[in-house]
Amino acid sequence: MKKVRVLHRLSLWVVVSLLLTGAAFAQTKSAKIDALIQQYVANRQFNGSVLVADKGQVIFKKGYGLANMEWNIPNAPDTKFRLGSITKQFTAMLIMQLVEKKKLSLTGKITDYLPDYPKATGDKITIHHLLTHTSGIPNYTNFPKFFETLSRDPVTPESFTKEFSGKPLDFEPGTKFSYSNSGYFLLGTIIEKVTGKSYADVLTENILKPAQMANTGYDLFSPILPKRATGYEKKGSTYVNSPYLDMSIPYAAGSMYSTVEDLYRWDQVLYTDKLLSASGKATMYTPFIDGYAYGWGVGKSKVGQVKDSLAILEHGGGINGFNTIISRLPKDKQLVVLLNNTGGAPLNDIRKNILRILYDQPVEAPKMPIADLLRQSVLSDPLEKTKQKFTAWKADKAYSVNENEINALGYELMREGKDKEALAVFNLNTDAFPESYNVYDSRGEIYMKMANKAAAIQDYKRSVALNPRNTNGFAMLKELGETVEVPKQEGVVVDKATLESYVGDYQLAPGFSIVITREGDKLYGQATGQGRFELFPESKTKFYLKVVEAQVSFVSNDKGEVEQLILHQNGQNMPGKRLR
CATH class of the missing domain: 3.40.710.10 (DD-peptidase/beta-lactamase superfamily)
Structure with missing residues (x-):
């Protein structure tokens, strides 16, 4: 009996030690998550509640800012959003x-x-x-x-x-x-x-x-x-x-x-x-076009320098005054929930940084958004002064120049009847992101409101040229009296010799490449740690993806040799040098 009791006490001590170690580990991650969110709060980029689970257990939950600003009532984990x-x-x-x-x-x-x-x-x-x-x-x-x-x-x-x-x-x-x-x-x-x-x-x-x-x-x-x-x-x-x-x-x-x-x-x-049932859930989680399943986005997430990308199920939400996200990583039963009640929070960036903490990767310091600064400048400074400030903000790594945030500011000014200022903001956005179809689509809208039909037509044509799947752009052109047919992507054919010339390994960042392969008359890409995807031709040099909203262009040198791939995604152009 004594031996049993000794073993029992030893087992308890081991369990207690493990629990204490686990608690300290969780607290370390908890403290890092809290410090991270506090930075976003200080930047006025988050006001809401957060919950993070690791291996099925909640390691962090907390509210930030106010649930009701008029009564000074704080957000909490049980606040309803x-x-x-x-x-x-x-x-x-x-x-x-x-x-x-x-x-x-x-x-x-x-x-x-x-x-x-x-x-x-x-x-x-x-x-x-x-x-x-x-x-x-x-x-x-x-x-x-x-x-x-x-x-x-x-x-x-x-x-x-x-x-x-x-x-x-x-x-x-x-x-x-x-x-x-x-x-x-x-x-x-x-x-x-x-x-x-x-x-x-x-x-x-x-x-x-x-x-x-x-x-x-x-x-x-x-x-x-x-x-x-x-x-x-x-x-x-x-x-x-x-x-x-x-x-x-x-x-x-x-x-x-x-x-x-x-x-x-x-x-x-x-x-x-x-x-x-398990089979029912398997059906529900099976993605169809663009990685969308039944009520869930399904894909892979690259976390810092972690070798393998992680399977992720997630969905965001946006409704007047609120934006939200739930991200589930089934492999390690991880969960990130972010509920915000001031609209427009960069929840994807926050989620990515929380995952970096969970996997012991360095976080990317939150950058100061320029939308507030740009609004103040465009309402008070001469246009040339605003342009100079905008150029300086773009060059300063402490600031975030985000296409979607600038676009949202333009629409905010439109709703307030400040069309001249809204146009100035949309102009800056098209200058900053000239390869994004959405910036031209948005500027086309303000031109329509200002009865500048010719400029609106020009912008919508540019938008659909950059993204032939922009159905809104074609609808607006039709409304403007332009007979522009939606192109049939299936009709674009690229010969096998040209496709073969694109085959290779393109490095976009240290440790991250896209490998291009060909099978018959089809071209495929595979990013580091992710699944293979098919590339569909928009033209002889530009292709689009169906798994995500993105395009890929191939660039040749003066000798006609393909030396670079450019990934166009989220308003960004990410070049990749050909290694082989």
Whole structure:
């Protein structure tokens, strides 16, 4: 007995030692995460709540800034935030549950469940198309003046469906990816039709109660909801209340609220078969076009100098005054949840830095955003002075010159009726990112507002030339009276000899290359630690990817020898020297 007791005590000591070591390890990472977030808070780039789990255990959770600025109420781990498009993964789960109960079929057509839907399109769009954003149904949030006109009044699912159901499709179902809230709105309507219950009730009964997510639900304006965060938006150096949005509009595409703690419960239940079978989840996580599965983006994430890229399931959300992200790394059961209530936070950058901490990699110090500085300058300085300042900020590594942030500032000024200043901002953005189709698309919009038709046409033509898949650009050209046909990418053919000349290893950074290979008349690329992807020709020298929104160009020297690859992604041009 004594021996047993000694062994028992020894085992306890070992366990205690391991627990203490693990706690210290977690605290070290916790302290690093806290210090990192504090930098973003100091830069006015984050105001919300954070939760991080490692190996299935929460190692960090904390709130930053204010949930309500008028009453000085702080954010906390149990603060409720609007989720925006994170809602889509819950809608996808409800659909898959109905599929397993044989009440729905992934190959079923819209008209199988909504007989009143227009047959011309509803007879050929499937549940699968809706789940993967490949239906071709126009995205209602992109409709002209949507936020000024349609977004403020309550609707029923049936009545609002008519806003987009009769419009022509943007493309043939199943052929392209184009993010569409309309598709997920329809999925909510189908859920209600099949179950005979409201979307909110089906959500509560089939996910929230089984997963014990008591602080999650369908967000409506009228009910008293304890610890609900208020949404804010930046306006210069201060914040304002975000514009009102009736939550019947986002519906099954974006109307949920939750907390970082409840989203951890969601993460954990997904590792079980409590809500859906293993085979059902495998189907749900299988990506289709552009890496989008059913309510989840699925791909690989490169973390610092870690050799292998990591499989990641994630989705972001954005809704008036809020932006959010949930990232799951199943291999090590890691989870990063970031919920922000001031809109426009660089959540992808924050998530990447948190992963670097989890894998003991050096973080990239947050850079000061220039949007506030640019706004102040464009409103007070002569244009030439603003240009000089902008050039200096671009050259200073302490500042972040982000295409999307500058673009957002331009639209902010447009909404305020400051069209001249907005144009100046869009001009700076096109100068800084001349290979981005989106900057010309945005400047085309301000030219249209200012009745400069010729300039708008020129910009939209430049936009679609850079990205022939920019359906909005073609739609605007049509509205402007220009008969520009959407090019058929399948018609571009590059001969095998030219394709062979691109084969090689191109180094974009130390330890990171893209290897180009050819099989028959097809070209493939493979980045370090990532899966192979096909390259589709836009021209003889430029190709596009379907797995992500990116293009690749090949550059030859004076002798006609291919010596460089340029990766065009997120407004950046990343050259890679050919090694072989």
